[in-house]
Amino acid sequence: MKRAITAKNIYVSYNGTPVLRNISLSIHDGEFVSILGPNGSGKTTLIKALTGIIKAINGEVLLFGKPVSSYRRREFARYISFLPQDPSTTLPFLVKDIVMMGRFPYIKRFEMEKSHDIEAAEYAMQLMNIKHLGKRNLMELSGGEVKRVFIAQAVAQEAKILFLDEPTANLDINYQVEIFKILKKFNQEMFKTVVLITHDINHAARFAERIILLKNGVIYKRGIPEEVINIEDLKSVFNTDVRIEYDSEHKPYILI
Amino acid sequence: MKIFKKSYAGIILLCLVLVGSFFLSVSLGSVKVPLKSTVQILFTKLYDFTPQNVQDVQFDIILKIRVPRVFLGMIVGASLSIAGLVFQALLKNPLADPYTLGISAGAAFGAGLSIFLSYVFGAYFKNFLPLFAFMGGVATVFFVYLLARTRGRVQVLTIILSGVIVSYLFSSGLVLIMSLLGDRSHEVIYWLMGSLAGYHKFLLQAGAITFVFIVFTFLFYRDLDLMSLGDDQAKSLGVNTEFVRLLLFSTTSFITAISVSLTGTIGFVGLIIPHSMRLLFGPQHRSLIPASVIAGASFLPLSDTLARTLPGLLFQGGMEIPVGVVTSIFGSPFFIFLLMRGKKRYWF
Numbered sequence: 001m002k003r004a005i006t007a008k009n010i011y012v013s014y015n016g017t018p019v020l021r022n023i024s025l026s027i028h029d030g031e032f033v034s035i036l037g038p039n040g041s042g043k044t045t046l047i048k049a050l051t052g053i054i055k056a057i058n059g060e061v062l063l064f065g066k067p068v069s070s071y072r073r074r075e076f077a078r079y080i081s082f083l084p085q086d087p088s089t090t091l092p093f094l095v096k097d098i099v100m101m102g103r104f105p106y107i108k109r110f111e112m113e114k115s116h117d118i119e120a121a122e123y124a125m126q127l128m129n130i131k132h133l134g135k136r137n138l139m140e141l142s143g144g145e146v147k148r149v150f151i152a153q154a155v156a157q158e159a160k161i162l163f164l165d166e167p168t169a170n171l172d173i174n175y176q177v178e179i180f181k182i183l184k185k186f187n188q189e190m191f192k193t194v195v196l197i198t199h200d201i202n203h204a205a206r207f208a209e210r211i212i213l214l215k216n217g218v219i220y221k222r223g224i225p226e227e228v229i230n231i232e233d234l235k236s237v238f239n240t241d242v243r244i245e246y247d248s249e250h251k252p253y254i255l256i
Numbered sequence: 257m258k259i260f261k262k263s264y265a266g267i268i269l270l271c272l273v274l275v276g277s278f279f280l281s282v283s284l285g286s287v288k289v290p291l292k293s294t295v296q297i298l299f300t301k302l303y304d305f306t307p308q309n310v311q312d313v314q315f316d317i318i319l320k321i322r323v324p325r326v327f328l329g330m331i332v333g334a335s336l337s338i339a340g341l342v343f344q345a346l347l348k349n350p351l352a353d354p355y356t357l358g359i360s361a362g363a364a365f366g367a368g369l370s371i372f373l374s375y376v377f378g379a380y381f382k383n384f385l386p387l388f389a390f391m392g393g394v395a396t397v398f399f400v401y402l403l404a405r406t407r408g409r410v411q412v413l414t415i416i417l418s419g420v421i422v423s424y425l426f427s428s429g430l431v432l433i434m435s436l437l438g439d440r441s442h443e444v445i446y447w448l449m450g451s452l453a454g455y456h457k458f459l460l461q462a463g464a465i466t467f468v469f470i471v472f473t474f475l476f477y478r479d480l481d482l483m484s485l486g487d488d489q490a491k492s493l494g495v496n497t498e499f500v501r502l503l504l505f506s507t508t509s510f511i512t513a514i515s516v517s518l519t520g521t522i523g524f525v526g527l528i529i530p531h532s533m534r535l536l537f538g539p540q541h542r543s544l545i546p547a548s549v550i551a552g553a554s555f556l557p558l559s560d561t562l563a564r565t566l567p568g569l570l571f572q573g574g575m576e577i578p579v580g581v582v583t584s585i586f587g588s589p590f591f592i593f594l595l596m597r598g599k600k601r602y603w604f
Contacts, residue, residue, distance in 0.1 A: 053488050077494030084488055090348045091484040091539035096259050101482055105494035109475055118260050134259045157493065 002029040003065070004161055004193050010049055010059035012042075019045045020217045023059070029160075032187045033195045034204035036228075037214030038238055043197045044085065046214065047163050050195070051082045077105035081159035085166050085197075087150040089138060095149050096134040099125055102156030124155035127182060144171045151179065155186075162186070164196040168203070176200070180207045202253045205229050213237055225252055266537060270550040274330075277554035281326045281561040282318060286568050289314050298323075324456040329557035329579075331463050332452070332515040333525055337552025338470055338545060339508040340526025341533075345480045345541065346501055347412050353526040354512040357400045357419045357505070359393040360521040361426035363513060366392025367520070368433040368444045375440060385447075386455060386517040393513035396422055401505065410501060449578035450520035452560045462514050469507045470549055476500060477541035484539070522580045525556055528587045559583045 005027040012020040020042045027033055027050075035043050048054045050061055052068045061068045063079055071079070081102075089098070102124065103117040125131045128148045138146060147167065154162055162183070168176040184207050186192045198204050204211055205225040213221045213228050215237045221228050229252040234242050242254040283294035297318045339354035347356065355361075366388035374381035403418040404410050434441040479500045482490040487497045515522075533547040559582040567577055 048488070051492055053491055073491065073496045074494040077492060080492070082489070082492035084486075087485065087489060089484045091345075091481075091534075093481070093484070093539050097481070097540060100260070101478075101485070101493060104478055104482060107478070113260070121260070153493075 003027070004029040004031070004063070005050055006062040006065075007050060008060045008062075010046075010056040010061065012045055012049055012054065012056050018217060020049065020056075023049075023217075023219060025212065025219065025222070027161075027193060027195060029193055030187070030191050031193055031195075032184065032207060032209045033193075033212060034208035034210070035195065035197045035212045035214060036199075036201060036204055037220075041214040041237075042217040043214055044165055047082070047165055047195070047197060051080050051163050052076060053082065074105045077157065077159065079159055080161045080163065081154040081157040083150055083154050083162070083164045083167060085169065087146070092137050092139050094134070095130060095136050095138060095141070096121065096125070098138055098149050099130075099152045099156050102153040102158075105157065120158060121152075121156045124152040127155055128152040144175050147171060148175070148179075151182075159192075161193040161195065164194070166197050166199065168198065168200065176203065183207070201229065201234070205252050205254075206247075226250075229254065262543075267543060267546055267550070270547055270554070274550050274554045277558050278326060278330070281329070281557040282322045284561050284565055285317070285322060286564065287314075287317055289318060294318060324459055325452050325560065326557045327459055327463065328456060328518060329452050329560045330553040331459070331466050332519050332522065333529075333552035333554070333556030334470065334549045335466050335511040335515040335552075336522065336526040336556075337529040337533075337548040338473060339512045341530035341541075341544060341548045342473060342480065342504050342508045343526075344530055345483060346504060347416060348484065349412070349416065350531070351527075352416075353523075354508070355423075355521065355523075355526070356416060357509060358396040358423040358426065359509060359512050359516060361423040361430070362396025362399075363389040363393035363516040364444075364448055364521065365426040365430045365433075366390070367447050367517075368430045371440075371443050371447075372433050372437060375437065390513045390517035392426070393516055394509065396426060397505065397509040397513075401502070410498065447520045450522035450580040451576075452519055452556075452579055453576065454520075455518045462518060466511045466514060469511045470545075473504060473507050474545045476504060477545055480504075480541040481539070522556070522583060524580070524583045524587050525552060528583070528591050529555060532591065555587075556583070559586065562586065 003026050007023055007025050010020055010023040011018065023046065035046065037043050045054070049056050052061070052071075063071065063076070068076070099121045100113065100117070103113060103120060106117060107113060122131075125134060128151055130145065130148050130152055133141065133145060133149070138149060141149070147170070151164075151167060154164070164183075167183070168179050171179070180203055183194050183196070187194045196208075208225060210223065211225055211228040212219060213233065220237055221233050229244060231242060231244060234240065234254070240256070242256055244252050244254055246252055279291065279294060282298070283289050283291045289297075293314060297315055336354050340352070343352040343354060343356055344350060349356075367385050369392070370381050370385045370388035400415065400418045400422050401410070403422065404415040406414070430444070434444055437444065479490075479495050482493055482495050483497060483500070485493075490497050529552045530544070530548050533544055533551055537543045537547050556579070560579045563577050563579045563582045566582075567575060
């Protein structure tokens with residue numbers, strides 16, 4: 001399989017304190033990868049380093065074999081989209097405007113939105129079930145609705161690789177499952193690469209093909225869910241005793 | 257889907273307001289020229305016919321005094337409005353105005369310096385007042401930006417803080433100059449109040465430069481929308497945030513500095529116009545930039561007309577009041593009215 005993203009020995013520090021140390025990893029085209037780890041283990045920083053939002057002090061990130069820095073911003077945005085942990089805006093944009101912002105990398109400076117841009121935005125709103133909110137002000141919506149609007153924005157961006165920082169945090173359980181199912185559909189039917197951070201070990205185990213487990217800024221363990229989700233490693237990383245069972249598809253899930 | 261359709265009705269309506277404001281401002285004043293004569297005088301410039309019942313003195317008042325003054329008001333109103341709008345968007349702060357980065361303090365220092373030099377070295381230095389004011393304003397913005405830049409990144413809060421600090425620095429410099437000038441410092445005070453009466457040279461050049469910069473700034477309307485999402489997300493959607501911020505700070509500061517150098521500091525326009533337009537047109541900069549530019553170009557000449565005519569109506573031949581006073585006195589109730597009417601809650 002083709003390598004979508006390759007990181008070689010990334011080192012990131014904030015004001016001299018190292019946050020990521022010697023991270024090397026590769027993410028293949030079409031993979032569904034979940035990043036797990038306790039608070040402060042460097043998950044968000046890792047995603048920001050891989051999406052070019054922050055620059056690593058040492059090391060190199062390659063996107064389809066070329067250094068991240070060699071891409072122009074617009075071009076880069078057609079390959080990679082990133083949904084931050086707590087997306088928001090300082091101005092009272094309407095839902096449709098927020099979703100249409102996802103089309104930015106495709107619209108030239110002297111052009112208006114084309115019919116394809118409108119179709120992409122409509123499709124994204126339909127997929128995330130927010131079409132009825134189109135003319136509503138973002139600031140009047142609930143936290144879960146806001147999250148869906150911004151996922152729709154990422155969908156409209158039509159990037160090959162989706163990075164999501166806790167897409168299901170603060171959502172009701174039905175939306176949590178729905179969002180994971182949509183992302184899985186994206187991954188399998190439209191061959192998108194999905195990389196997400198989650199705190200829900202069971203969701204990660206059920207939906208991800210591969211899990212990267214972080215601890216104190218280094219990769220503690222990586223592999224298929226069956227390898228990573230085990231009592232000893234979880235105890236060592238999260239400092240908590242868990243019990244592990246297997247569902248009908250032989251995927252592991254934990255009980256606390 | 258219909259929700260993505262756009263309407264231009266509001267902008268067209270504003271254009272009509274602009275035309276109305278122009279004719280009204282040109283025809284009203286201490287010497288009354290009927291609206292009909294005003295229109296005739298303006299059109300003799302365009303078409304070759306001589307109107308009857310129009311005195312020569314009315315020609316001069318309209319074409320040599322009022323039209324340049326109204327034109328200056330349109331340039332300054334448009335510049336301050338777009339600058340306020342862009343500063344509010346880039347700094348993500350509703351209280352930002354064109355003077356947040358210290359342009360007014362720097363320009364005032366430059367103006368004060370040229371007045372001081374005119375007393376020390378000779379009166380011809382006063383001709384350089386707009387140049388000094390312009391350079392003072394531009395230099396301040398660069399200074400503030402350099403100060404706020406740490407390791408290639410610019411934090412919004414640091415910019416605002418740097419602006420405040422540098423403003424204080426230049427304000428103390430100005431106070432020093434005024435104390436040295438003693439009784440003669442009234443010239444500086446008059447400049448500080450802001451007026452459209454003073455400087456009517458190079459108006460066409462200033463207007464052309466301002467127009468070009470406004471159009472250039474408009475090309476970045478999508479980038480401005482996206483930057484309200486925060487730098488991280490704007491970047492991941494393809495906006496070159498550092499570049500856009502530096503570029504738009506430069507263009508808007510440049511036209512603000514031109515305005516300030518010609519009129520002194522006129523407050524409130526850069527705050528009230530963008531906010532009113534945001535309440536009427538919503539937050540998208542595609543309509544917000546043209547709306548603010550047109551509204552600003554209508555609002556300032558009208559305010560100036562009030563400043564010229566109101567004292568005459570009240571006290572029989574009183575003098576002019578500073579236009580900055582009018583923009584505030586008549587601007588704030590209008591602003592409050594819009595706020596109470598507008599149901600779109602944000603920033604307040």
